Amino acid sequence: MPRVGVLALQGDVREHARVLTALGADVVLVRRPEELAAISGLVIPGGESSVIDKLARAFGMQQPIRDAISGGLPVYGTCAGLILLADRITDGIRGQETFGGLDVTVQRNAFGSQVDSFETDLTVEGFDTTTHATFIRAPRVVEVGPAARTIATLDDGAVVAVRQGRLLGTAFHPEVSGETRFHELFLDTIGAA
Numbered sequence: 001m002p003r004v005g006v007l008a009l010q011g012d013v014r015e016h017a018r019v020l021t022a023l024g025a026d027v028v029l030v031r032r033p034e035e036l037a038a039i040s041g042l043v044i045p046g047g048e049s050s051v052i053d054k055l056a057r058a059f060g061m062q063q064p065i066r067d068a069i070s071g072g073l074p075v076y077g078t079c080a081g082l083i084l085l086a087d088r089i090t091d092g093i094r095g096q097e098t099f100g101g102l103d104v105t106v107q108r109n110a111f112g113s114q115v116d117s118f119e120t121d122l123t124v125e126g127f128d129t130t131t132h133a134t135f136i137r138a139p140r141v142v143e144v145g146p147a148a149r150t151i152a153t154l155d156d157g158a159v160v161a162v163r164q165g166r167l168l169g170t171a172f173h174p175e176v177s178g179e180t181r182f183h184e185l186f187l188d189t190i191g192a193a
């Protein structure tokens with residue numbers, strides 16, 4: 001099984017590590033640039049994207065992660081992780097940057113304050129059955145560029161999961177709802193890389 005990293009600067013690192021370990025992956029928590037060389041895939045957790053961005057820059061991780069993504073490293077981002085994988089964000093906090101890689105525009109906290117969090121069942125391209133998705137102060141993808149592909153939408157058409165090559169992003173948190181298929185997809189991408 002592959003050695004995979006979970007970016008461990010902030011966010012729900014342990015939940016991802018637990019799912020990946022249960023699927024048989026060898027999981028390492030990544031905080032330093034040199035640790036990227038030892039992994040064959042990276043998960044960017046949910047949390048607060050502006051904080052992860054700030055810490056990544058402070059720890060000299062931003063450019064190495066950008067280089068790894070453009071070099072073809074499989075990466076899965078959930079929620080804040082999706083925001084960090086987006087090429088464009090509409091409403092970053094004070095100069096917030098992303099690693100980029102997904103040809104999408106993402107709006108942070110897109111579901112308003114009165115519905116901070118919600119759960120719903122989603123149809124996902126390639127899945128036999130729906131997934132129970134947990135959204136927590138979630139973003140939505142407001143524009144999907146030609147290089148990216150939508151794999152799940154809410155009933156109102158909001159795009160909440162996308163793929164592009166070896167990159168996968170979901171606005172929701174499979175790692176907290178017992179759903180393993182997105183992590184399996186990520187591990188399959190590594191196997192095929």
Ligand code: GLN
Nearest residue numbers: 046047048049079080137
């Ligand atoms: N609202 C958070 C952000 O902007 C994301 C929330 C989450 O990861 N659950 O980064």
